[in-house]
Amino acid sequence: MTNSLIQFIRDTYQSNEFIPLHAPTFNGNEKQYVVDTIESTFVSSVGQYVDKFEQQIEQFTGAKKAVAVVNGTSALHTALYMAGIKNGDLVITQALTFVATCNALYHMGAAPIFVDVSLNTLGLCPQATETYLEENSSLNADGECIHRHSQQRIKAIMPMHTFGHPVELDGLLKICKKFNLVLIEDAAESLGSFYKGKHTGTFSDYSAISFNGNKIITTGGGGMVLCHSKNAGAHTKHITTMAKQPHAFEFFHDEPGFNYRLPNINAALGCAQMETLPDFLKRKRLLAHHYQAFFKNSDFSFVKEPKHCQSNYWLNAIICPDVASRDTLIKETNASGVMTRPIWQLMHRLPMFKSAFRGPLINSEFIETRLVNLPSSPTDIKEPLHV
Template structure:
């Protein structure tokens, strides 16, 4: 197996994380009963400037829970972008609703508001915009459509912690926002996620549903609603608190490295990359490029193969949902922009531990 010299996005763990974990272990609270879960929720909500945050076992669970909280189920349609990780759409099916896949904008690679409007029917209940690779979607246009047609907005901000749109944090625009703390995300709890909302009733119900539907304060095991085992553990929260303290450091590094990529790849013929909206600031979770074989000389797969030989960890963009075999029976619409982006797109190394010399090594390798 080829040695990885430059990782795509590995966890960035320091002594601070070790100290938090050791304190949690010493307290004896290792499961979901510990006090650090609530502290993590409170600090996370404060960082975002939002009323409520509820910790969950992962981002996928958070999206499923969001749909449940908004009463979305059989007979309903939910509009999602074609270019996203499959965990955006799977919870729609878990809920019994029907996903409707639409194309994306060719510059931002995010869900196209014009495509959303064309897809709205009398059965549409919600839109799930994704801030792909940390790049904020056009939330003004999306929220405008939601208001006009009476739809819910569930933000898939699983990749976008720290990103902003018009100065406001991604994940705080919709009725519910969902974040992920998977091992490769901008902060990690090993696995985990967070559901956020301004609605206190949504947050109250979320806390019940993540705990198997058990009412808080009940002496007896009384469950008035069928819930889920979607709780985060105290150990995970300990890790999350440390990572949250270091988030400004992570964001600064990712944005510095993205700026280096933009500067030094600017004149490389046949290489372009995902663009931010003028009013948006990406966290640049994964800096991603397009490879034009006619101009560059290699196609995506050929460049991937070469970079991997150089010890550079690299991966393709997410395969469009309309091309996923498991959804073939849904007969999703053809999405030519998402398909074209996938055919030529790559994620470059973007780990928050990477130094400038690491990014320059990647750039020199691309300039073969």
């Protein structure tokens, strides 16, 4: 299997050179817009491209307001802050996630509760979440959800749309209503993904998108906070720009703020990338179908978009039959210059989160030992296979 997969990937990318997991693609107006910012001298926090980039994201996602920030982690941190997460709060999230999800909680003074994921979505499982809450929490007289063991407030549920596959949002929203919780979406990986026709990140009051160099579009670094209203967006913008009141020359800051402004030169790159995003999504969907056809009659299961969803297929993934086959595939592909990666270690295995509360993580542990990510950069499929 491994040798045929390596050849398949090389044929797909028409290359005998090193094939990365996900490389940025620049085939539009990126150079023109970046040079424009340099010539204008407005390369930092002031310039036309920041506003334009925010507007492009709003138009594409349907968000009421989008606020550009320096990276995905700062977007998560801001979303948590704006959603009212306080020091000492608990937030239900998944152990099967990138560490930034939990780092943002840590820097808010909050702590995660790890709940299992669904095998269908790779994201937070509504059934496991509801079971955990029923067994471990109660609503107090003020309607707050209280963790029985620690007596801490459980404030929110924060799922991550893993590799761009939307979680079961309807189920999680029902749980939030039942237990009086806030939903915050970690949509870092899911620009271009839709749940029942609505873009991920727009189901919650606040969510976060990432534009790191390995994402579906990039600004070099960069992130975006999606907000549920224009007023909330205006306050978010204020908070992320040092909470400074506009004035011709005075420096007056009316509340604690963050220096999270996205530089204009990065936004210029993002504007050009947004112009080519529809083409990226089309090519990545063809690539996913190509992989799916290749693995159709094998012992390896290709991770498909969930029912009623349209995934951006940011990173294509397969589930291997067992740990040994996973390890062999990763070792041999990388040795041959084709980059593959296992999924992240579960968060409770990391020293800073080992004491976090958690429920049973059966699905998370299964996926952790069997999932492999495959090269997923957009490419032109010359002769697509048929599923």
